[in-house]
Amino acid sequence: MQIPTTDGSADAFAAFPEDGERHPGVLMYADAFGIRPALREMARELAGHGYYVLVPNFFYRNGPTPLIDLPEHIGEEDRPALVGRLMPLIEAHTAERVLRDADSYLTFLTAQPEVSAGPVAVTGYCIGGLLATRTAAAHPGQVAALAAFHAPVAADGPDSLRRLTAEIHFGHAATDITPEALGGLNRSLDAAGVGYTSEIYPGTVHGFTMSDTDAFDPAGLRLHWDRLLPLLARTLANG
Known part of the structure; x- marks a missing residue:
């Protein structure tokens, strides 16, 4: 699948119920390691709950997925070298590029015949x-x-957070944010006047949802689904 953008064409993966019905759209951004079996599995799982899930390769300017060779399991010993190869791509992916691409991704997502009208x-x-x-x-x-x-x-x-109007869930790794920083973040969300939950997932490290890495935490992934699915059910007209 290819998404037309102002800077070319982004390859993407989509998962959706093949029942002939239309379903709410979800734009899913992968981690820096990109579209791979673990991400496709997550997209399929979410789609199984009644959503059209679009996962773009946001590094498409540098080539199609996979951009770098990834081991089947990403161990902690692999991470520094892999991140080192990806860091120039991350640094080149400016906020301006992100917003141009987001326009293209949302336009494409909402135009799909399997996607229902309404918010995403x-x-x-x-x-x-x-x-x-x-x-x-x-x-x-x-x-x-x-x-x-x-x-x-x-x-x-x-x-930037004060511009948000969506209902929000932020699930933080315990190694990524201090309780003090979490308090500051949540005060910014309070100032935005949005509905939100923003919490540290106990005992987790950065990347805890990713089943193909050493960071994976099964309890953290389950909590992620326990937070994500009710959020989508509340905010999207699933049916």
């Missing part, structure tokens, strides 16, 4: 959580729900 949700993991947050802030009338997990959601500063 945006989810993301690690750096993808920051992209999801930027997307939700830029499309307040269209994005009804935002979920981000082990993500640097406050990287753009508190003022």
